[in-house]
Structures are given as structure tokens and as C-alpha cells.
Amino acid sequence: MATGACGISCDACRLQLLGMCSSCGSGRSEEAKNKTAAQLRLFGAACPVLVCAIEKRIAYCMRDCESFPCDKFRTGPYPFSEGFLSMQERRRREGSNRSPSGDLVKVSPRYWEDLARKDPKIICSDADVTLHPQSGILMPFLNEWFLVDAAGKSLYRECRGSWIRIEDQLIVLLSILYLLGANPRGLSNRPVSVKQLKCSHFFRGPHELNLNPLEMRFGEDLEGFKRAAEGLGGTPLPMADAAYMLKVFPKVPLYVLLWEQDEEFEARVSVLFDQSVEAHFAADAIWGLVNLVSRLMLTSVPLGSGTSH
Ligand code: SF4
Ligand code: SF4
Incomplete structure (x- = not known):
């Protein structure tokens, strides 16, 4: 071609x-x-x-x-x-925020209401986040800080001393699901593949993890892959041709591995999860997490826009 x-x-x-x-x-x-x-x-x-x-x-x-x-x-x-x-x-x-069913991601107000009802102290201890001194919850996300305002049904990111509202619905949804679903179990620090998850059957057919865009983009550009992962705060690991651990949420890291294309083999990207991931996220949220990280690595579009807090 x-x-x-x-x-x-x-x-x-x-x-x-x-x-x-x-x-x-x-x-x-x-x-x-x-x-x-x-x-x-x-x-x-x-x-x-x-x-x-x-x-x-x-x-x-x-x-x-x-x-x-x-x-x-x-x-x-x-x-x-x-x-x-x-x-x-x-x-x-x-952006291209689709759910596993192919519909555009939309955050139901019910999720915000459930979050507003949950005891903030339990959220903080289970999800490893902290209370903001004035109001809301402070949560690390990759190499950023988010402010979660459940009563105001809004998520903000910190940007040069101001809080900027995040409109990206997949980020909002995954953040709420994390705070609602995180449980006391800590990280196992044992990376596992999607095939080793109990819910591995979910990731077949239309729900197969789509890592092809990352392979196309970075298959011949190892330095670009490193820049993208480091731009999201990734920690390099001695695996594959390049590999990073991205701490998406405090208890939900994602490992992204790249093998560059060579004369014999096509480029390959693989993702690994902490063994504990299913304690915090259901299968469809894990699917969304991989799509989100893939998109963030492919684009430099800022997460937030519009109103500040
Ligand atoms: S790269 Fe430049 S010369 Fe080549 S097709 Fe595009 S515009 Fe034309
Ligand atoms: S998009 Fe513009 S800046 Fe980027 S490589 Fe092409 S010509 Fe250069």
C-alpha cells in the first residue's frame, strides 16, 4: 500500500x-x-x-x-x-467513547446519586483516595489529580491551580465505577493476562480487546510508544521491547507491552492487569479501561475543557 x-x-x-x-x-x-x-x-x-x-x-x-x-x-x-x-x-x-454494546458512553445520573449516598470514609479507605479539605474526593488518575464532586455530579482535573471540568464521559464513568466498586483488597503486584481473568469469556468476539490501533501507531516507533506512556506517568518495566505500568486508578494499574515489528514478526501490543483487578472492576469496565488507555496513548487531546470549579 x-x-x-x-x-x-x-x-x-x-x-x-x-x-x-x-x-x-x-x-x-x-x-x-x-x-x-x-x-x-x-x-x-x-x-x-x-x-x-x-x-x-x-x-x-x-x-x-x-x-x-x-x-x-x-x-x-x-x-x-x-x-x-x-x-x-x-x-x-x-473522542470515541463507545460501550461494549457499541452505543456512545453516557453517564446515568443514578451512578452519581449512588456515589453521593456512599459513606465518604468507606470510599476513601476502599479506593485509596482522600477527602478534599473543603468538599469532594481527591483521586489520583495516571499522573493527574481529579476532584470528584458527587453532589454536583461533576468530575474535575487539576490544571495549573484550577479545577477544570472533565466532559469525557468514559473517564467520568470509569472514575465513578472505581469509587463505587473498589473494595478493601490491595494490589497483588502479580500481572495477569486477560485469559487468566475469571471473566475472560467476556473478552471474545465483539468484546475482544482492540489493541490493533496501538500496534499500527507504535509498531515501528518504539520512541513514540515510550513518549506516550511516559506522558501518562508510566513506569518503565524490563519486559518486551518496551513496557510500562500505568497507574490509572490507585488500585487499578494497567501494564502495556510492545514488541516492535521486525523482518520476521508483525508488531504486537499486549496488556496485563493486576491479579486483583476483578475485585474492583466488572468485565465491561475493564474493557472500557483498556480502550481509554489506548485512546490516551494515541492522542494528546486534553481531558478537560470548559468550566472551572
Ligand atoms: S506528502 Fe507532500 S508531495 Fe507527497 S502527496 Fe502529500 S502533499 Fe503531495
Ligand atoms: S503534521 Fe505537520 S508538524 Fe506533523 S509531521 Fe506533518 S507536516 Fe510535520
Whole structure:
């Protein structure tokens, strides 16, 4: 499959079929270097998108670059329209929060009400969180702090001294489920695969964990994988080609392991859970947890937006 660094599919272009244009290839390919050399020779300048992707070792701008759509796309007339770029920005902001049934995740007010009714002291001791000196519950989440305001049905993240409301419904739902479901059992510090969970039967067919996007994105980009995991506060582990422990919730870590693609094998990403995970989360929440971490590793979209507390 020949695709340019910008995302144009050369396989779907007649200019390539007629031999009038060669593929640009990914920003990490030999084709890309050859193409910029040819552009320089023929036109006296090379495509700024392709040059930038080569320099930054970005395979595909639209898929891999956290700056997309950057000024190089915005100021030039080519290759995408303003409408297309705005649509990309809008949909990236929206995220893709789906439940195992495929519906968009929506937090029922009932969950907030259940949380508001639960004894805060029990929540704090079971979930390993603390009471905020004024009101609400303080909870670590990856490398951030959340403020949970059950009475106000809102979740906030700390951002430079202010509390910013989180609109991401999957994060809100998992945070409430954690505080409602966490029990006194501590971490076992024994990582297990999904096949070793008692609820392993849940993760078949349509509920199979989808790690393919991480394999596509980081299969040839070990450094990018490390940056993404460390950006979420991950602790490196001596496993696979690169592996990290991400402390998503105080008692629910997730281990993410990457084996890079080589001449013999395809890239592979695997996740492991603490053996105690089922004491705190049901199968559908574990499924959501993996999807959330995968999305956070793939995107730099901020968690919070809008109103502050
Ligand atoms: S915009 Fe640049 S990278 Fe994209 S097809 Fe044209 S020359 Fe190649
Ligand atoms: S900064 Fe722009 S041109 Fe450069 S790799 Fe990222 S999206 Fe592509």
C-alpha cells in the first residue's frame, strides 16, 4: 500500500497508474527521501509536509503527529481543504467513547446519586483516595489529580491551580465505577493476562480487546510508544521491547507491552492487569479501561475543557 506522509493514497491516484507521479511513501521510508530529492531536482523545492515528516520521523501526519493539522496544512492550498481539517480537529476532540454494546458512553445520573449516598470514609479507605479539605474526593488518575464532586455530579482535573471540568464521559464513568466498586483488597503486584481473568469469556468476539490501533501507531516507533506512556506517568518495566505500568486508578494499574515489528514478526501490543483487578472492576469496565488507555496513548487531546470549579 503506497500512502504519502500527508495521507494521500497513491494507490488510488491515476497519476501513479500512468507513471506520472511516484509515491511519496511514509515519512520513515526510503521512497520519501527519493521523492524529496526528485522534487528538489525538478522544482527547486520539496514538499514542506514531506520534509517535515522525514525530519520528525513521522510515518503519517494524520495518524501519528500530535501537531496535525499544523500550519503546513493550513497555510498551503494542498492537499486538504479547511473543511476537512476542521472536521479532523472537531472529531478528535469528541473522542470515541463507545460501550461494549457499541452505543456512545453516557453517564446515568443514578451512578452519581449512588456515589453521593456512599459513606465518604468507606470510599476513601476502599479506593485509596482522600477527602478534599473543603468538599469532594481527591483521586489520583495516571499522573493527574481529579476532584470528584458527587453532589454536583461533576468530575474535575487539576490544571495549573484550577479545577477544570472533565466532559469525557468514559473517564467520568470509569472514575465513578472505581469509587463505587473498589473494595478493601490491595494490589497483588502479580500481572495477569486477560485469559487468566475469571471473566475472560467476556473478552471474545465483539468484546475482544482492540489493541490493533496501538500496534499500527507504535509498531515501528518504539520512541513514540515510550513518549506516550511516559506522558501518562508510566513506569518503565524490563519486559518486551518496551513496557510500562500505568497507574490509572490507585488500585487499578494497567501494564502495556510492545514488541516492535521486525523482518520476521508483525508488531504486537499486549496488556496485563493486576491479579486483583476483578475485585474492583466488572468485565465491561475493564474493557472500557483498556480502550481509554489506548485512546490516551494515541492522542494528546486534553481531558478537560470548559468550566472551572
Ligand atoms: S502533499 Fe507532500 S506528502 Fe502529500 S502527496 Fe503531495 S508531495 Fe507527497
Ligand atoms: S508538524 Fe505537520 S507536516 Fe510535520 S509531521 Fe506533523 S503534521 Fe506533518
